[in-house]
Amino acid sequence: MRLLVAAVALAGVVWAQAPAPVPPVVSPEVHADGRVTFRLRAPKAAEVTVRGEWMTQAEKLTKGDAGVWSVTVGPVPADIYSYTFSVDGMTVLDAVNNRIKSSSRGAGVSVVEIPGGRLHEVRGVPHGSVQAHWYQSPQIGATRRVMVYTPPGYERDKERYPVLYLLHGNGDTEGEWSAFGRANFILDNLIAEGRVKPMLVVMPYGHTVPPNDLSTGSRGRNTQLMEEDVTKNIVPLIDKRYRVAPGARNRAIAGLSMGGGQSINIGLHNLDLFSWVAVFSAGVGGGGGAADRQAFEQRMSAVLADRDGTNKKLKLLWIACGKDDRAMAGAEQLAELLQKNGIRHTLLKTEGAHTWRVWRSYLAQLTPLLFR
């Protein structure tokens, strides 16, 4: 602190002697009408663009004084979005923005929030907590972190709560459903409105092999290890550490993209543990083709064959996908497969693409249906 003050005092002297002070860069600047100005100081760059999660293509910035590039875009619908700059082809974060969505693979992406009364915003309601636990996974051979949302009042009451296991996507880590997905604030607000049953939300880390491992079989191996991690390590840990309501009727599993594939694979394969299963923006057979679908069908053969037993155990099988999402083909194939075998399910086709805006909305649509 003292050092900073000294540096600033010194900087003041330097500025007074220099021809013109360099103003601090402000970025992103969110205007009242929802437009957003992005700025980046890059004096030597030849081209700078910005790509936001809501854009279908990058926008060019123009160079102004002191090497600061800028562009104003929008209006952008109220929400939280990720964005990055590209400087002569190199992807970089916004240097002056400290809000970052982290990534399983690289330096993450910058975050801009356009306020507007959205459900994920912080409101004057009681807030739950998010707790990080570290545990040893013998199957994976690593110490891993799992995040747990507890609803407001959990510390003081004596209730037992149902539990939603909520899985992230390929580019994410276990922190994203709360930090960027705002699952905790969405639940706080829905609980305050009396629209959802208060529940715990457990957010595991979804990579068991290096996220960059694209070798043959790595995806299947990851799903298999996640099933072991969830069923053998995480569920017992949660059941031991928290006041949870007992049985499959009080456990749901849901996930987005990669986590959606994990949810259907783990949930449907463990109906003694989970009676509620939801798949956001994923399915079977979409990217992997016929072989992928056949492998899934084979894996689930007993569950699919026992129609009445499965329908009795399953309280909800909810599949949702955006119309502009390339995952739709897989979601439709999953729904067809269930249909063919007489397994009750819901396929919800919504607006939107493969983005967090859609997934926040799905969480808000799903949770009121759970544990009823």
Add this chain to the structure above:
Amino acid sequence: MRLLVAAVALAGVVWAQAPAPVPPVVSPEVHADGRVTFRLRAPKAAEVTVRGEWMTQAEKLTKGDAGVWSVTVGPVPADIYSYTFSVDGMTVLDAVNNRIKSSSRGAGVSVVEIPGGRLHEVRGVPHGSVQAHWYQSPQIGATRRVMVYTPPGYERDKERYPVLYLLHGNGDTEGEWSAFGRANFILDNLIAEGRVKPMLVVMPYGHTVPPNDLSTGSRGRNTQLMEEDVTKNIVPLIDKRYRVAPGARNRAIAGLSMGGGQSINIGLHNLDLFSWVAVFSAGVGGGGGAADRQAFEQRMSAVLADRDGTNKKLKLLWIACGKDDRAMAGAEQLAELLQKNGIRHTLLKTEGAHTWRVWRSYLAQLTPLLFR
């Protein structure tokens, strides 16, 4: 997941037709002997340098194939460090490294860990948890987040625990003491070795005015508001939500740099709340000069005048600073002021500069002294 597989399959086709595949960049690469290779793809850059937390000046990278710049440095002593690249004068993170230390002001810095049996490393011992709470601060007019470490076994036993309030530096947020400082693993390991009394560690957010606000009086206003936030909001919240041992004898306050200034200001001013006060790499009068020292002396006049009463209430006043740290002048002035007034204290001059390597070490040296 499906999309990624599709994209990878497509990329495979493109690669097969291209003259040479582009290998993925790996950075940082930590070698067995503690040397570290940094790499960055920047095909159009004229100069690329890397600056690590342990370096006194930046190192130049050299350009290799496919526009990938690299340099190997070290050996570097085992620890966790931040680093950034500079590309033609623009500071950027390591694009392929997903470990980031966040910042109160900008996009943060990349993180590299050189393993070597350090106390902050994850060991096969029972782990505590870190919980995030959100609370309303009427004095600041914001919903804020505070992080709380609970020691292993807290959920299952019935003990009441002493509490260390641990404050961060100007460039940090409330997450850094656990995420980058590794306070939770340091405590886990010290508890496992029986060297510290199991305690809660409460980590508030230390900025109450915008971190970029350098206007006259903003520093004093920040300290004042932090005192109100800690004493009126956070201590009552912790006392209500957790099983805490009662009274000032069971409360310590410590902090680094800006947080060190806050600790001495809040702690010494509230001896009815805190009997243990520690200051890492900070003091009075260093950067702010004589006026700063006089303001502190005036603020603490009653405490300084009541030598016997103050010495009776204070169980520990511990000041530590690195010999290469410009904060040393302030630390020495604080010690002189206490000496002059007969207030018992310890001034520890250590190796090191104004870095997290020093602060992790101070936490490990301080905590065994507390609550004895």
